[in-house]
Amino acid sequence: MGLLDKLSVWLGRGRAELTVLVLGLDNSGKSTLLNALRPPEQRAQHTTPTVAQQLDHFQSGGISFSAWDVSGAPRHRALWERHYRRAHAVIFVVDSADHLRLVVAREELELLLAHPDMFGRRVPLLVFANKSDAPHALAPMQVAAALGLERIVEKPWHIGASCALSGAGLADGVAWLARQLRDARLPVSHS
Ligand SMILES: Nc1nc2c(ncn2[C@@H]2O[C@H](COP(=O)(O)OP(=O)(O)O)[C@@H](O)[C@H]2O)c(=O)[nH]1
Ligand SMILES: [Mg+2]
Incomplete structure (x- = not known):
């Protein structure tokens, strides 16, 4: 059973259409994470950047996942921001070994949280401190401090270490997300 199947079982299958946005800087x-969440029969064996896109x-x-690179070309910003309105949850992925770009990740997260379609909504925010296997990877607590997560009050948030390559840590994060979505008593969407 794939992680995603577990998520829909935890949530109660067919209860609601859920949209989960997977956001973060490129690289x-x-x-890789999305591929690990995918049901095994849909999983790509080799992901090149072009194919991966x-x-x-x-x-x-009943759950849809979409991933977007939130760095680079500002003219593309509208591409993923138009999905904010319908998002039931956000997974924010950080390369915990890329110390230099943590500040960019923080800026992007702040833009996300301040966006009119996100601000004030109780959309659960799951942060993966990814590449926890990499040398010099920061611990989740350090990533949380660098991102300023403790200042987020209007959204339930959680950070966990992950290795998208091996799948380590993904189940714990997804279980947290499932609990949040279940507790939120989401209205069933008929769109
Ligand atoms: N060591 C390590 N490498 C990872 C991990 N997750 C992804 N990568 C590698 O990081 C690179 C970028 O991954 P990708 O999924 O394409 O990043 P994206 O741009 O955010 O979609 C690839 O070479 C992946 O194999 C991880 O948890 N640990
Ligand atoms: Mg990608």
């Missing part, structure tokens, strides 16, 4: 591991969306068990 943080979003495509097309593979960065999938739907299974």
Whole structure:
């Protein structure tokens, strides 16, 4: 059973259509993470960046996942921001070994949280301190401090270490997300 199947079982299958946005800087591991969440039969064996871009969306068990690189070209910003309105949860992926770009990740997270379609909404925010296997990877507590997570009050948030390559840490994070979504008593969307 894939992680995603577990998530839909935890949530109660068919209860609601859920949209989960997977956001983070390029190279943080979003495509790899999405591939690990995918049901095994849909999993890509080799992901090249070009192919991965097309593979960065999938739907299974009433849950849709979309991943977006939130760095670079500001003109593309509207591409992922238009999905904020419908998002039930956000997974923010950080490369915990990329110390230099943590400040950029923080800026992007702040833009996300301040966006009119996100601000004030109780959208659960799951942060993966990814690449925990890499040399010099920061611990989740250090990543949390660098991102300023303790200042977030209007959204439930959680940070956990992950290794998207091996899948380590993903189940714990997804279990937290499932609990948040279940407790939120989401209205069933008919869109
Ligand atoms: N060591 C390590 N490498 C990872 C991990 N997750 C992703 N990578 C590698 O980081 C690079 C970028 O990953 P990718 O999923 O394409 O990042 P994206 O740009 O956020 O979609 C690839 O070479 C991945 O194999 C991880 O947890 N640990
Ligand atoms: Mg990618």
